[in-house]
Amino acid sequence: MRIALDAMGGDYAPAATVEGAIDALAENNGISVVLVGDEPAIKTEIEKKKYSGSQVTVRHASQVVEMDESPLTAIRRKKDSSIKVAIDLVKDGHADAMVSAGNSGVVMATSLLVLGKLPGVERPAIAAVMPSLRDHFVLIDAGANVDCKPVHLHQFAVMGKAYARFIFNIDNPKIGLLGIGEEDAKGNELTKESFKLLKNANMNFIGNIEGKDVFEGEADVVVCDGFVGNIALKIAEGLGETMLKMLKREIMDRSTGKLGAFILKDALKSFKKKTDYSEYGGAPLLGLSSPCIIGHGRSTSKAIKNAIMVAGTFHSKGILEIISKEINDGITRRDKVAVEE
């Protein structure tokens, strides 16, 4: 499997991207990586890592998209950006998947424009994996679509279901609709209408799920619009980091601080690992015709490595075929229900 990596994407690129790519190859020898971006800078990093194998190649791109650039400007003015060139490699059949920790708005807009959607998909959505007390769950949409209609949330559920089956290895994932109360009739206009669609869909729909229950692991897939999803994701990320800081402060403020910190070192490390976004690498933009993995802007080399691993397993499992089939089954089913009503 050949992965096109935006080597210039993310706060620590290209050092973190090159290192992440080389580390990924060490773990999975079934993949190869094309590092896309400023060739001299990338080659310097490769030399630093003393990598001399043939599974990493470099493809020069003369431009870099800044983190705060608008998709419209970037698409118009940066036709030779590392993001655009990496996506083109997938389009032209030189790579099977694309990974970027760069400007996510630009990655989404460009991949949608260049790669296009799977037949039947209305809007691709970001599927982010988050930790729960039981294990993990998929949050979809984690930020691709800010204003949604019920039919979009229905498709997010279908795509999230396919993805959860694939990554958690479960047959019939439990699907919850993120809302403000468990009762059927609670929510805003969007979720109340979406609830009806999901209830009639061919899935293990467990109803509305409240923010406080998602981390209990009651649902394997939590569905929402991209505005709400992004806020939920960022609230969780921000609170996670803040809690660790507050806790460390509390521990160190005491006379037993050093001993406490010493004893806790391992526990905190393991805890951090479980709640750390970089362990989950990137979040796929589901619904595109080819895998496209979006990494966190602050991706470390470990996060990049894990994002590449996500991309690497994607192709072999036929996840896109499952999504395509289920989306079209869903459309047929919705039409049928509409006719029957």
Add this chain to the structure above:
Amino acid sequence: MRIALDAMGGDYAPAATVEGAIDALAENNGISVVLVGDEPAIKTEIEKKKYSGSQVTVRHASQVVEMDESPLTAIRRKKDSSIKVAIDLVKDGHADAMVSAGNSGVVMATSLLVLGKLPGVERPAIAAVMPSLRDHFVLIDAGANVDCKPVHLHQFAVMGKAYARFIFNIDNPKIGLLGIGEEDAKGNELTKESFKLLKNANMNFIGNIEGKDVFEGEADVVVCDGFVGNIALKIAEGLGETMLKMLKREIMDRSTGKLGAFILKDALKSFKKKTDYSEYGGAPLLGLSSPCIIGHGRSTSKAIKNAIMVAGTFHSKGILEIISKEINDGITRRDKVAVEE
């Protein structure tokens, strides 16, 4: 100051409500509490607490609103519920404020119907206090209004500002709009339009604030619609609890578990205190003509006590007068800007 307390509201009522009321009186002798609900049950609890003072009185109400009852049904069928009777006490001038940890939808609908809004307020909103690394911030609306217009978010900002000035004792609170990116143009339709209103408003508007930054304490007031706010609040609550559970599990799973837990006991306790909702008691429904404080459904006696303390300080500080004035200044200002444009 006389407070009407819904003695039947919350999972641990009436034991927790009666205990909370008596504890509040011990801390603030400027208040008195009317316990509203099932008289025999309340009196039993008062006897258990061996309270014999005159600052607590009981007002019988024959009905109790269940936690999952719809506002419409409750308002129609339970005209003698503890919620309704407590609110009536305020309306009729027998109490100055109302506190309930019962069905929040019913409390909101009934108080709006019976007490009415301050002149100029379009929709009352819940102002929840949340912890940040710096100190605390006010999240408004934390769940009263699911589908909002920009003008509502503008008013939430005005009310949140007045409340933050009052509880944090700061002159010019920083107001942030909860969104998915710091740039002005990012967000959904609602926040993009609200951004323009807030930019022109007479307040210290710091722009969009992302979920990950709210806990850094960058804004004193975080504004959003009630659907998003409720999800943010519950995500934070759920994650906070989950993280503590995960951390305890990590600590106890090790051979140093007992020692670690012993050393950490104080730090964890202090940490929990900072992040525990019950420390903040209740969240006021701002914009009503009288103070109405909504407690958490799982309110312990401490949470009830703190909710009463919130209500107790409310009246003396003229917060409602400030809100009323600023809302009407805001309306004048908006009209003026509209005319000038």
